Amino acid sequence: MRILQTGVQILTGFLLVLPFQGRFGDLDAYQRGLYLVLVTLGIAAMGLLMTPVSVHRAVFQRQVKPSLVSMGDRLARVSLGVVALLMGGATSLAFDVVLGRMAGAVVGVVVVVGLALSWRVVTRRVERG
Numbered sequence: 001m002r003i004l005q006t007g008v009q010i011l012t013g014f015l016l017v018l019p020f021q022g023r024f025g026d027l028d029a030y031q032r033g034l035y036l037v038l039v040t041l042g043i044a045a046m047g048l049l050m051t052p053v054s055v056h057r058a059v060f061q062r063q064v065k066p067s068l069v070s071m072g073d074r075l076a077r078v079s080l081g082v083v084a085l086l087m088g089g090a091t092s093l094a095f096d097v098v099l100g101r102m103a104g105a106v107v108g109v110v111v112v113v114g115l116a117l118s119w120r121v122v123t124r125r126v127e128r129g
Helices: 002-020 023-024 029-059 065-099 101-128
Strands: none
Touching: 002 023, 002 029, 002 065, 029 065, 065 101
16 A cells, blocks of 8 residues: 555655646647646545545544444545556556557556456465465
8 A cells, every 4th residue: 555655645746747848739639638637636646545544543442443444445446446547647648748649548448447357367376276
């Protein structure tokens, strides 16, 4: 989770500085819209990943560890989905700018589907032993 938090923070930080780059004004309406969706996903992912920490601080020493662990697990699972969308979208935006809309769309879908499948396949293998 620490690696995921750091990665999301770095990617979101990178996204937040893009509007201050000279070529940002060259983006078309679709690219700017996708960019804003990605910033929103990045902030949402950071919020989801940080919520268990905040809750833990608030309920420390109150004997609610099972509930806290269960809540943290659910939020981690949701955040993985958000991060997959964030990674696919960021890749899509980069390919869209460099190679065009079709390349961006294809690569974005491939990344999201690839991450979902790999995470599911690895999970199933571990569950089977």
